Amino acid sequence: MAIPALFWLVFASISFERQQIDSSVSIGYGVSVADVDGDGRDDIVLADKDAIAWYRNPSWEKHVIARKLTPLDHVCVDARDIDGDGKAEIAAGAGWNPGDTERSGSVHAFVAPADRRQPWDPVALPHEPTVHRMRWIRSAGAQEFALLVAPLHGRGNVHSAGAGVKIQLYHPPPGIRGAWRISIIDGALHATHNVDPVAWDDDPEDEVLVAAREGLFLLDRGVTRYGEVRWSRKEIVTGPEFPGASEVRLGRGLGGRRFIVWIEPFHGNRLMCATAVLTDGAWRFTLVADDLAEGHALACGDLMGRGHDQIVVGWRAPNAEGSTGLRLYDPRWDGGFDLHVIDDGGIACEDVRLADLDGDGRLDIVASGRATKNLVFYRNVSSTGAAK
Numbered sequence: 001m002a003i004p005a006l007f008w009l010v011f012a013s014i015s016f017e018r019q020q021i022d023s024s025v026s027i028g029y030g031v032s033v034a035d036v037d038g039d040g041r042d043d044i045v046l047a048d049k050d051a052i053a054w055y056r057n058p059s060w061e062k063h064v065i066a067r068k069l070t071p072l073d074h075v076c077v078d079a080r081d082i083d084g085d086g087k088a089e090i091a092a093g094a095g096w097n098p099g100d101t102e103r104s105g106s107v108h109a110f111v112a113p114a115d116r117r118q119p120w121d122p123v124a125l126p127h128e129p130t131v132h133r134m135r136w137i138r139s140a141g142a143q144e145f146a147l148l149v150a151p152l153h154g155r156g157n158v159h160s161a162g163a164g165v166k167i168q169l170y171h172p173p174p175g176i177r178g179a180w181r182i183s184i185i186d187g188a189l190h191a192t193h194n195v196d197p198v199a200w201d202d203d204p205e206d207e208v209l210v211a212a213r214e215g216l217f218l219l220d221r222g223v224t225r226y227g228e229v230r231w232s233r234k235e236i237v238t239g240p241e242f243p244g245a246s247e248v249r250l251g252r253g254l255g256g257r258r259f260i261v262w263i264e265p266f267h268g269n270r271l272m273c274a275t276a277v278l279t280d281g282a283w284r285f286t287l288v289a290d291d292l293a294e295g296h297a298l299a300c301g302d303l304m305g306r307g308h309d310q311i312v313v314g315w316r317a318p319n320a321e322g323s324t325g326l327r328l329y330d331p332r333w334d335g336g337f338d339l340h341v342i343d344d345g346g347i348a349c350e351d352v353r354l355a356d357l358d359g360d361g362r363l364d365i366v367a368s369g370r371a372t373k374n375l376v377f378y379r380n381v382s383s384t385g386a387a388k
Helices: 005-011
Strands: 016-022 030-034 043-047 051-056 061-067 076-080 089-094 106-111 121-125 131-138 145-151 167-171 181-186 194-198 207-211 215-223 229-238 247-252 258-264 270-276 283-289 295-301 310-315 325-331 337-344 349-355 364-369 374-380
Touching: 030 349, 030 364, 043 076, 043 089, 043 374, 051 089, 061 106, 089 131, 106 131, 106 145, 131 194, 145 194, 181 215, 181 229, 194 247, 207 247, 207 258, 229 258, 247 295, 258 295, 258 310, 270 295, 270 310, 270 325, 283 310, 283 325, 283 337, 310 349, 325 349, 337 374
Parallel strands: 030 076, 076 131, 295 349
Antiparallel strands: 016 374, 030 043, 043 051, 051 061, 076 089, 089 106, 106 121, 131 145, 145 167, 167 181, 194 207, 207 215, 215 229, 247 258, 258 270, 270 283, 295 310, 310 325, 325 337, 349 364, 364 374
16 A cells, blocks of 8 residues: 555655765864855855865865964854855954953955955954854845854953953945944853854844853844844843853744754753743743763754754764764654764764755755864755755
8 A cells, every 4th residue: 555645754764875075174163055156056165273165066176265364273154145146255263262362363254266266365354352153144134244253252251251242243345345344232141152143033134043151042133213223132041040052043843833952051961942832932941862972063954844944963072872973853743852863973063054955955964073074965865855
């Protein structure tokens, strides 16, 4: 008897073809995905210890954008087409020394050459110490973008205490060169390890989820009756018993309910999920996993084509079983999660991004490995439907 289509959709498993793109990565601090050369296919951009590079899809040939922006390590990168020409703009952070809260850090935007396979021209911008994460976000309407930059610590901060972190927006001039307008959108939180640009409400601008020592927060852009732009900060998950968080992502759950996932404590072992309860606006909390070790990579997306997002999580140190790895968790209606192992021991995961890299309608995975010194493309070859 033929298996009904609905039965197959629910019970089909997910599988990946693993392709190691680069086996000589030094640290692999950060990964981004965007169409760098304008050929209609997303490429991979990597912030490695001493180089910023992009890998051309589908050959994955490596092209170095810049080397040694500062004497200290590169730490973050983001790529996005912000001017509508079909080719991504790229920015990176370097000068990485989390113990130096006075002099460390850097922010660079790049001017692309006519041949984007050649080195790009870095433009150094003003910065706060301990620059750690950056993302291009929609900042004013659907077509205007700015670079969100989040340091790890506030200036002069000692042991995550003292001045708050200045989370800033960098508004680019045409063509990258020239004066950038810089605005502070929040300055009260401490140890802000990661951010997630999200569409929390119906306006065209991005909101920003922040994982910090104090909790999880939403930063939202608003305009006063006099036309003045002001950002507000809303508590999402916090309290005196909150142990701190280092990664945070927003997902679309079963029945359209949003959920938030995070890793706690800082570089911690627990993957947590808060699911919105539609009846009273509260959150239902679930411990998804507690056997990570230095959890450091997190993403949400519908890789299984089920109409709701799954959670991809990676960790970079050997856990109690002696393994590093990458996993996928699929939400169930009973509040639990089904586990799918993506990589067991083949990657000490530092960062992860989701994108449809082969154009087949399914989300794929790109991850960088720290101790394993690799960049890996996990091609989604599942039998379920399209992931978009």
